[in-house]
Structure formats: structure tokens, C-alpha cells
Amino acid sequence: MNSKNDFPQIFPLQDYQRKLRKKKMSGVFLVLVILVMCVISSIFPESYWGWINLFLVLLLVMDFILIYVDLNRYKIATLWDDFEYKKLVKQPFNFKAKDGMKQFAYIYIPESINLENTSKKLPAVIGLHGWGSHHREMDRYCLPIVQKNQCIYYTYDSVGQGLTPGDKSDFRQINDCQDFIDTIAALPYIDRKKIVVVGMSLGAMKAAVVAYPHPDVRGIIMMSGAYDLVYTKNRMSKLEYLLFKWNGFKFPNDEKELKKYSAVNYFRAEGICLRDDVEPTPNSARVFIMANKNDPVVRYENTLKAIQSLNLPPENYSIFEKGGHCFEGNEYWVANEINTFIKAILENELKKY
Missing domain, CATH: 1.20.5 (Single alpha-helices involved in coiled-coils or other helix-helix interfaces)
Incomplete structure (x- = not known):
């Protein structure tokens, strides 16, 4: 560190x-x-x-x-709505899901980069916010690495959140996330071998279900995610379940649907093969997970299940004793961990085999 x-x-x-x-x-x-x-x-x-x-x-x-x-x-x-970042240009990014639904997306570009004239293939960082939040939630963690490493940052408001209309409990968000990553990976100026996805809470679940098996995603960072929805729903007290429902979050009633969106069913202990590779990239060279033991929203046992499923060594995860769901008081060190991991991926410091 x-x-x-x-x-x-x-x-x-x-x-x-x-x-x-x-x-x-x-x-x-x-x-x-x-x-x-x-x-x-x-x-x-x-x-x-x-x-x-x-x-x-x-x-x-x-x-x-x-x-x-x-x-x-x-x-x-953590006052992240008031943060200002120098030497970065924020622009709207035209993103439509495959069904044609427009979602408000944004791109952050270092001032020194002109995408219209660049001949270089650039790395990309994709931020996925948590449920009930909006695209700026991940700024505090992702933008410093963008400033220092000449890469592009993409993020968007998921359905029913931020400026994007719709039902924030609609699990179409998973498919939308797939479309978003596919859209970015297909851009002519993006280096497909240097795409990193960072997700928080529901964003971590999306990263696990969509980005982890994606052949173009080189690195995945997941924070406070519910990786086993069956376990999460079954362990909820009636009060917790009612509070989730009262706030607009609706769990699928069908257990098959819960399993469909449970990341533990997508994780592979041996890793997965990235594009053009013949051998799987080990999870230790690709995945980093964080959680807090006193998380009142998503039990940290979800993270333990993910660590076990992915067979991650200790250097690939951080579990804080306190910090709630959103890493309150740990933000500085969380950002440090994220930036260290992303930098290692961009500089190919992590051993691939």
C-alpha cells in the first residue's frame, strides 16, 4: 500500500x-x-x-x-458532490441500450487528450454507482487515476437514478451495464486490453455479473456487493426486507431469477480467458474486493463467499472492521487501494500467469 x-x-x-x-x-x-x-x-x-x-x-x-x-x-x-477536478474535461456521452433507451452517460477526459486526433489506444476506467445513487458516486475513487495515467473515465446514471428515468429496481440494469461496457470496448480509441470496471454496492453486483465474465475487461474492483442474492434475501429480517421494499427495491420473487443475478454463479476459481487468450487469466491478476464487517445493508459474508469462489489471496481484498455500507471514514484508504490496483493493471505489474 x-x-x-x-x-x-x-x-x-x-x-x-x-x-x-x-x-x-x-x-x-x-x-x-x-x-x-x-x-x-x-x-x-x-x-x-x-x-x-x-x-x-x-x-x-x-x-x-x-x-x-x-x-x-x-x-x-463525503461531500463528493462538491468535488472539483482540475485538468479534466467532462462531457456527455451518447449511450443507448440495445432496446433504444437513452441513458445519461458521461466521459471525463484529461485536457491533454484530443480524442478526435489521437492515434493512440487509450485505457478506460468504467464506474458503476450503487442503487439509489448517481454517476458521480465513483468520481472520488476513479478520477485521480484518470488524471495521472492519461486514461478515459466513463460512467452513467442507471435506470431510475440520477437523470435517467425508469424504475430503479428494474433488473434490466444488468443488461444495460452489458451494453455500456460493449459500447466502450468497441470505441476505436480504447485499448481493449486495458479496461477496468469499478463498482459500488449494486454497481459491484453488476461488475461481478457482467464485467467479470466479459473478455474485454482486464480488471474488476468490487465494493460492498451482494454477490449471492439468494443468501442475501434469506438472511434479511422482516424489518430489513420491509425497509428495502419501502425504499423501492424489489427482489425478484422467483429463486431462479435470484440465482440468475447472483455473481457467485459466474465466478470461476481458475479465472476466465480474456480476448485472444488461450489460458485463463487468474483472478489474482484481475480482481480486487472490499467490504466492511459492520455493513448494515449488505452482509459482508457476501464478500467472503466471493473471495472463496474466486480463490483470492489476501492481497486481493480488504475488509475493514468498521465503515458501514459506504466505507465511512475509510474513503481515503479505499481510494488508495483502488488507485494502486488500477495502476498495477495499466502498467502490467500484475502477473498474468
Whole structure:
């Protein structure tokens, strides 16, 4: 792993930490005020002062809840909507699925590259966001490597998310992802032997089901993915299932459909043959996985199953003790791992056989 000083500062860490400290101090102060007012209410339970205090306590509790929610929003989003990246040009990318449905896609190009005049074959990084998010979710992890390695970054808003209309629970997203990767691999200026896909959550599931068996994808990085949907659904409590459903995520009822979209059924311990190869590329030269043990959305046992199915050595995965679903507090090191792995693939440092 690179040292902290070797890695580009892609996060406004000091500003981020300052805002977190401010929110935490506000929460601590409110807790103290609530305790004092509860004591006053207990001393004067039948007076108007007691009722006023009780009302104020309820207001403060609501304020505390809002602060807690806001604090977690800061942690989860990590302010990635506010990031600015220099020396990169962002443009719309014309992408239509095979059924003709237009989806909002984007391309990030280093300023020094002119795609219309380039004669070079360029590497490509493809970012797949998680369920309920949008295309910018993976910017914080993928764009630094684009800046430093003269490659192109592609991403898009999946169905029902971001600007793309539709039902965000529609599993047509899997086919759309296949079409997106095929579209990019067919571009005349893209080096088919240097395509890397990075997926988060549902994006990791897409990467596993679509990118892993794809002969043109040289590297796959998967984060917090549900790689076994049968296991995931069966291990859910009724409350978890209702919360998923309430938020608009619908699991297929047919177990055959669940297996169809379960990545463990696509993984091969020996690896797969890439285009023009006669021997399979081992997973250790192609796959990197990350998860958090305390993930409340997707149990990290999914990742353990994937590691076992892929027969990955320890250097090909990172499991954090804490970090929730979105690697809260671990973003810096996650970005470091991703960039190190992608750089190794682009520079052919990973042993292929």
C-alpha cells in the first residue's frame, strides 16, 4: 500500500473533519441541554414550567435526530458532490441500450487528450454507482487515476437514478451495464486490453455479473456487493426486507431469477480467458474486493463467499472492521487501494500467469 504522502489529496480532509467535529459538538451540547431540562421537568411536573420544558425537550430531541441524520449524511456522501477536478474535461456521452433507451452517460477526459486526433489506444476506467445513487458516486475513487495515467473515465446514471428515468429496481440494469461496457470496448480509441470496471454496492453486483465474465475487461474492483442474492434475501429480517421494499427495491420473487443475478454463479476459481487468450487469466491478476464487517445493508459474508469462489489471496481484498455500507471514514484508504490496483493493471505489474 502506498504511504499517505505518496497518494494525491483527493479529499478535502481538513474541511470534512472540521464539519464532523462541529456536528458532533452540537449533538453533545444538545444532549446536555436535554438532560438539564428533563431534571427541571421532573422537579416541577405539574407546573406550566414543567409542560413547557417537556415541549422544549421534544423539540431538542427532534433537533438532535436531525443532527445525527445530517452527520451521517456528511459521512456517507463525503461531500463528493462538491468535488472539483482540475485538468479534466467532462462531457456527455451518447449511450443507448440495445432496446433504444437513452441513458445519461458521461466521459471525463484529461485536457491533454484530443480524442478526435489521437492515434493512440487509450485505457478506460468504467464506474458503476450503487442503487439509489448517481454517476458521480465513483468520481472520488476513479478520477485521480484518470488524471495521472492519461486514461478515459466513463460512467452513467442507471435506470431510475440520477437523470435517467425508469424504475430503479428494474433488473434490466444488468443488461444495460452489458451494453455500456460493449459500447466502450468497441470505441476505436480504447485499448481493449486495458479496461477496468469499478463498482459500488449494486454497481459491484453488476461488475461481478457482467464485467467479470466479459473478455474485454482486464480488471474488476468490487465494493460492498451482494454477490449471492439468494443468501442475501434469506438472511434479511422482516424489518430489513420491509425497509428495502419501502425504499423501492424489489427482489425478484422467483429463486431462479435470484440465482440468475447472483455473481457467485459466474465466478470461476481458475479465472476466465480474456480476448485472444488461450489460458485463463487468474483472478489474482484481475480482481480486487472490499467490504466492511459492520455493513448494515449488505452482509459482508457476501464478500467472503466471493473471495472463496474466486480463490483470492489476501492481497486481493480488504475488509475493514468498521465503515458501514459506504466505507465511512475509510474513503481515503479505499481510494488508495483502488488507485494502486488500477495502476498495477495499466502498467502490467500484475502477473498474468
